[in-house]
Amino acid sequence: LPELKTLVSEVKKVVESNEVRRLPKPPKGTRDFTPEQMAIRERAFGIIASVFKRHGACALDTPVFELREALMGKYGEDTKLIYDLADQGGEILSLRYDLTVPFARYLATNKIENLKRYHIARVYRRDNPSKGRYREFYQCDFDIAGSQYAPMVPDFEVLKVLTELLDELDIGDYEVKLNHRKFLDGMLEICGVPQSKFRSICSAIDKLDKEPWEKVRKEMVEVKGLTAEVADKIGTLVQQRGSPLVLLEELKKEGSPFLENKGSVAAMEELSTLFKYLEASKCIHRVVFDLSLARGLDYYTGVIYEAVFKGTTEVGSIAAGGRYDNLVGMFSGKQVPAVGVSLGIERVFNIMEEQEKSRKRVLRTNQTEVMVLVLGKDLAEVAIQLVSDLWAAKLKAEFACVAGGKMTREITNAVNAGIPWMVIAGENELKEGNVQLKNLIASEQTTIPRERMVAELQRHIGTK
Amino acid sequence: LPELKTLVSEVKKVVESNEVRRLPKPPKGTRDFTPEQMAIRERAFGIIASVFKRHGACALDTPVFELREALMGKYGEDTKLIYDLADQGGEILSLRYDLTVPFARYLATNKIENLKRYHIARVYRRDNPSKGRYREFYQCDFDIAGSQYAPMVPDFEVLKVLTELLDELDIGDYEVKLNHRKFLDGMLEICGVPQSKFRSICSAIDKLDKEPWEKVRKEMVEVKGLTAEVADKIGTLVQQRGSPLVLLEELKKEGSPFLENKGSVAAMEELSTLFKYLEASKCIHRVVFDLSLARGLDYYTGVIYEAVFKGTTEVGSIAAGGRYDNLVGMFSGKQVPAVGVSLGIERVFNIMEEQEKSRKRVLRTNQTEVMVLVLGKDLAEVAIQLVSDLWAAKLKAEFACVAGGKMTREITNAVNAGIPWMVIAGENELKEGNVQLKNLIASEQTTIPRERMVAELQRHIGTK
Structure with a gap:
């Protein structure tokens, strides 16, 4: 064994020795930002920060890593994608996976019960990298925490911020898909799904933006153990989508199964208020009420939403968020209701780069006069x-x-x-x-x- | 063994379970930036970036982690302070320790031979945290790489940038201690130090800003194995410091031991040119030629410098840098000469926070009108x-x-x-x-x- 240790240590020395063997590269799933890309990135961040500041948000920053225990139990099936630091003695650390959990941890650490903040920073996910998808990427978050607000007022403002962001970045036509966790849970209850399977069936429903119903149905029956009857019932309800006020009207009509479920009724009440506010602020035309939107993360408790480019199914979401009233309490024991949105900026960069190229002008990388x-x-x-x-x-x-x-x-x-x-x-x-x-x-x-x-x-x- | 695995996994589950046991906190040696601190931080970054842009630098950004092999063999004794990521399958990664090595790696990766860039970002060191010293902290770097410049012209500009930064941040009186690696090596040669001990004796000399000569001498003799005679000879030379032009004049006088060493003579030639430029740019009064300045890092090859607050011995350096002509070549095999400076901003924040408090005005954390x-x-x-x-x-x-x-x-x-x-x-x-x-x-x-x-x-x- 001592000989083995010596051997390993020798091999390590050779591997880590500084001889030139191959051209170095950034780690898989990461990238360097060239001066040209930085010029575009700074322009994008300028627009984004100005929208956040317009709504009275202050800036906040947290460490790039957190105690590992702070991240556990927050991300459901995605927990496996968290980057851990090596145990070099001392605390057990992981790189942050999003900016929402660190925000909740910050509120709990400092016993803050009321804060409107923005945070633009990188997060880390050990996911399979692909075009426009990185393991290290920026998120731009805007969140409102506190219980002093009238119902649905912060939820409205976060959605308003999201539409302003996407309008002012001017990167193409988009829509904001919206749903409500309590409405979704009510639907599953109505269909006869046992409570213990709610989150796992939600994960399956969440795939409907990429996969046809038949495939999702198959997963529900064969992998997640629903009866064919229950799955079909979900199928008839979940595929409804439309203009918020019109669809909500429809779902509230006499004979609607949703009127019989307490959770769904409460959710529809909240949605009704929210839609009224979005209409008053002239941005409801950006929103689609979509019963198939489920969102994978564990911590949402109310309204959920996701912005996607119109006319493309491939690109996936560019922004997402929702209400999470129990997250701060998971740290401190004292609940602080909160709602927020997170804009994933890498795809925005790519689109702005394409736009820049098509303009065929000099993109200045410095400002020398x-x-x-x-x-x-x-x-x-x-x-x-x-x-x-x-x-x-x-x-x-x-x-x-x-x-x-x-x-x-x-x-x-x-x-x-x-x-x-x-x-x-x-x-x-x-x-x-x-x-x-x-x-x-x-x-x-x-x-x-x-x-x-x-x-x-x-x-x-x-x-x- | 399988039972042990089950036990460990069970213990892990309990430890990582999400029950409220204690108030969460940011990891040791890190901190959250509150809205008040963010307001000050943004002001400081605004000043710093404007100085960098005034000198025609473009922005660049690299990932927060690098392949571990990229960081090996660059930091001498400090390599032990590097944060490693856990091996979760795939590449072996470490958090960046500074911004200089990633810059050199970027140049090598992309075969760039000429770039003036700035980079403001966090770096990571597993050091003992203390007041004003963190494990996660910002560095603000400005570097000029390329061989197209006249000798000492980029070295001059980097020092000019450093004085502009500290003047415009307006955080107190400071001085820039300056020395030259080849001059230092020449001195050690003159004193009879064997070449194999150069870097380790440099590390000892570098402690002279915090420890008295007697203690450093003891380390040289008892730990590093110099004879008392050699150590004393170093002692007589190394403790000289003064106004650049005056001291250089002195060291060039007939009978000076430095005239007999090829390296020292070449270094004095370079310093003479540099001092002429600093005088032409009216910032030489900020510089002190200090023969005890050694800098711990392995990669410096020419001029080295360190900015410290005047009248305090405790605070340590607020900025440091130097010429590193061999670093890019360590990656690519092709040398690209470069020189740069790195401003450690945490102490600057602290001073600006104190200044802000003494002003007793409302520090706005948002911009609501x-x-x-x-x-x-x-x-x-x-x-x-x-x-x-x-x-x-x-x-x-x-x-x-x-x-x-x-x-x-x-x-x-x-x-x-x-x-x-x-x-x-x-x-x-x-x-x-x-x-x-x-x-x-x-x-x-x-x-x-x-x-x-x-x-x-x-x-x-x-x-x-």
Whole structure:
């Protein structure tokens, strides 16, 4: 055994040794964000954060990992996708799987009973990566916690935020599918599903956006053990969808099976209020009441929703959320009702990248306003004096010092990079106390005294 | 053995079960950022990113974890502080320890030989947490990679960026200690230290900012195996520090031992150029040439530096960096010279928090401009219509619907939160088609037609 340990340790050394063997790469399911992608990402985050701030949310951030125990019992069948850290002595840790559970943990830790917050950060899932699906990806979350609100008012605001996000990101036509956990449970009760099978049948129903009813029915009967009769009853109810007010009206009509179930009736009351608010806020046309929406996660207790692109079945959801009134209490014993939405941003990035490509303009990856070019060897010091004056005036500037013959190449580079201004100084200009000021967009050039350089550029560019 | 497995699995279930046993907390060495802290953090990041952008840097982001092999052989004695992920099948991963190695890995992965980038992100170290020292903390990195530059020009710009950062964050008087790895190696050679002991003696020298020479000398002799004579020789040289141009002049004087060592001579040549540039850019007064600065990390090859607060020995460094010409080549086999700096932001946050407290003003955690208050039960729909008009005009607004008696409390809350405007509508106003517009800062109130609400507020607040 000691020999084995030595051998393992030797093998480890060799494996971990730093010899160049293959080109390194980011881990599977992750990616680097290139400067071009970062430019798009920052634009997207700017839009998203502005919507969140418009609704009075404050920002919050939590650690990338949590105590493993904090994540257990929250994600149902998806718990197996959680990344664990190695046990290196000390606490047992896991990477966060979403931003909702850390938010609930934060409220519990600090005994906060009332908070409207947003959180834009990465989460981690050991899922099979595919196009547009990563193991490390951003979520943009907006949540309202607290019991001081009138019924369905926070639920309304979260849905309003979701429609504003998708409208302002301008990434294509979408719809928000909406359902209610209590309504769903009522439906299962009506159909005769035993309570112990509710969550597992919900998981099956949740697949209806990707799979035909026949396949889901088969799973219910053959894997989850429902009778054919019960499954068929689910089938007749679950496939209803439509405009919220119209379908709700339908489901409330005399003779509707839903009127006989306490849970369904309570849920329809809440939905009625919610739909009234969405109508008052002119965003109800984005919402579809869809009885097949179930959502996999354990912690939802009320309204649930999911935004999808219209006309595509492949892409899946771009945002999802719902009410979770019991999650904070799972940590602290004291319930804090809460509702929220989470926007998965990777697909949004992809769409914005495509849009950007089709525009065929220069996508700037930096914001440089002025390129200082000093011609002649050993004049770096002069270039540094010039550019330092620009920096001191808070102008965004870079500098280079090249032999005169290389000027054309430097100008071409600056134009390609989208830099609007250039300061050029050769030995002649410098002797006379001048520099050349070149507008690279208009292709105009003037000679000005060196002392006027900063003021001239400030006048053209403007400083905040 | 199977029984043991069952037992372990049962124990695991109990431990991981979701019963409330104790208040949850963030993992040791990490922290949540409260809304107040986030407001300060966003201000700091705003300043830092604006300095980076002023110097033409583009943004870049890499995954939070890397293949473990990518981190091996880069951090010397600190490798033991790296967080590993559990082996759950698949690749062997570790959390990033800094942003420099992932940057080098990115360049190698994508065969990029020229990039000026910044990166603001969290890194992870299994160190002992203490006040202001975390296991998860932000670094703000600026690096210039590429061989197209004149000697010492990128080194100058990185140091310039460092002084601009610390000047503009305005967190107290500081100095930048500076040395050169080749100069240091030359010194050790001159003193008769065998080459195999260079890095380990450097680690000892690096402790001179916290420990007296006597203690460091003892470590060199008793732990690291130097003779007393060699250690004393190091002692006479290493304790020199002073104004860059003055000390360099001194070290170049006839009879200086450094003139006899090839490495030291080359290093002094580079430092001479660098100091000339720093002087031209008017920031050399921030720099101290300090022969005891050694830096623990393996990968530095040229100039090294570290910024510390003046007048305190306790706080340690707030920023550090240097030249690392061999790091990219460790991945790809092809060298890309690079130089950079890393600002550790947690201490900056702490100082800014203290500053904020002493100012005794309202620190706003959200940006709400208008509070819509509708008085009377069952008028939520009206409040939603009003606030939706404001949102549509991109005004930042929240709303509440309360009984008339609670108005005073709502106004007090809005004033305390720093919200400048309030729209108040009771049943009387609504009947007459009016709302009240209240300026909470001036404590002035006017009645206006409801249709004028958006325009009036836009006029007062201004929209971008």
